[in-house]
Amino acid sequence: MNVDLPPRLKLALEASILEEYAISALKQAAESVSLRYRQTDRNGTDVQIKSKVEALSYLAARMPATFAANIMVMTEVEKKLVDFLPRTLLDIGAGPGTSSVAASYLFKTLEQIEMVEPNNYLQSAGRDVLAPFLREPVWIAESIENFKPRQLYDIIVASYVLNEISEEKWKPIIQKFWDSCSGVMMILEPGTPQGAKIIQSIRNWAVEKQVHILAPCPHSHRCPLSDSESGAWCHFAVRTARSKLHKILKGGEAGFEDEKFSYIILSRILSKTEPYRLIGHPSGSKLREMQVCGPKGAETLQVSKSHPLHKKSKKLEWGDSFDVGY
Numbered sequence: 001m002n003v004d005l006p007p008r009l010k011l012a013l014e015a016s017i018l019e020e021y022a023i024s025a026l027k028q029a030a031e032s033v034s035l036r037y038r039q040t041d042r043n044g045t046d047v048q049i050k051s052k053v054e055a056l057s058y059l060a061a062r063m064p065a066t067f068a069a070n071i072m073v074m075t076e077v078e079k080k081l082v083d084f085l086p087r088t089l090l091d092i093g094a095g096p097g098t099s100s101v102a103a104s105y106l107f108k109t110l111e112q113i114e115m116v117e118p119n120n121y122l123q124s125a126g127r128d129v130l131a132p133f134l135r136e137p138v139w140i141a142e143s144i145e146n147f148k149p150r151q152l153y154d155i156i157v158a159s160y161v162l163n164e165i166s167e168e169k170w171k172p173i174i175q176k177f178w179d180s181c182s183g184v185m186m187i188l189e190p191g192t193p194q195g196a197k198i199i200q201s202i203r204n205w206a207v208e209k210q211v212h213i214l215a216p217c218p219h220s221h222r223c224p225l226s227d228s229e230s231g232a233w234c235h236f237a238v239r240t241a242r243s244k245l246h247k248i249l250k251g252g253e254a255g256f257e258d259e260k261f262s263y264i265i266l267s268r269i270l271s272k273t274e275p276y277r278l279i280g281h282p283s284g285s286k287l288r289e290m291q292v293c294g295p296k297g298a299e300t301l302q303v304s305k306s307h308p309l310h311k312k313s314k315k316l317e318w319g320d321s322f323d324v325g326y
């Protein structure tokens with residue numbers, strides 16, 4: 001699926017960024033942030049944003065992709081819970097407010113958004129640039145660990161944040177916020193083996209506590225990719241257009257980038273679970289090959305032209321869930 005920043009948001013974002021800094025300064029800042037984030041074994045590397053120019057370079061270089069991943073995940077909520085009319089949202093480790101902006105676009109019933117973000121530079125960038133795109137935003141300058149929710153929220157989202165927090169804290173954090181969630185809780189991480197491992201650990205917690213998993217898992221048995229010998233891990237992808245500024249900041253000439261992400265949606269509201277989820281791009285024309293997670297674990301379904309699923313399979317994309325019966 002393709003998800004681009006809405007044109008008005010993209011224009012406002014780039015205009016305010018370029019008004020503040022020269023492209024050379026933004027490029028240098030984007031490179032140092034990216035270098036810190038790319039160090040997979042961070043060994044205590046502090047990845048946090050350290051200046052205003054770094055925060056604005058994050059908005060230009062990373063926000064389009066994390067926004068797209070958030071839209072993908074939230075669309076799954078929309079599809080599965082058609083009567084869900086969320087009023088309140090809590091965005092933890094909000095950065096500039098990426099998830100909150102995505103939710104403001106998708107869930108028109110939202111009335112109150114709280115964003116927990118201790119980094120001053122990211123919070124200011126969000127306040128300065130993204131305020132017009134947020135519904136009733138309230139910023140809270142606290143860490144996830146210290147923040148004490150004082151109410152229930154219809155949506156809680158943690159996007160690309162748990163990988164910045166040590167492993168022993170993940171489950172207590174999830175438990176604390178789940179206790180304050182009256183609707184759905186979405187957790188997104190980079191679509192890397194490390195990101196998938198975080199999601200896996202939350203999934204294990206959810207299965208143990210019998211918390212309903214809305215997506216992506218079509219079952220609550222052992223995850224077939226958890227210790228897969230093939231080296232595969234559970235992740236999805238979304239394509240997003242690259243602007244001229246984005247190309248300059250991140251290099252390369254391609255007109256798009258594919259953002260890989262892993263995610264899980266926990267839900268207080270039960271929904272119908274379809275038995276299969278595509279965990280890779282389908283291929284083939286007459287004989288369609290579809291890598292799926294399903295009742296038999298991870299497998300490749302081969303769908304010939306005579307099968308009732310063949311026609312439908314042409315419309316299915318990596319990340320979609322489906323039933324074979326129609």
Ligand SMILES: C[S@@+](CC[C@H](N)C(=O)[O-])C[C@H]1O[C@@H](n2cnc3c(N)ncnc32)[C@H](O)[C@@H]1O
Nearest residue numbers: 066093094095098118119143144159160161164
């Ligand atoms: C990669 S950014 C993601 C920002 C945003 N959620 C998004 O999807 O674009 C990670 C964010 O997590 C925040 N963060 C890291 N550790 C945190 C903590 N202990 N408490 C709250 N936020 C934290 C950082 O300040 C940063 O804003």
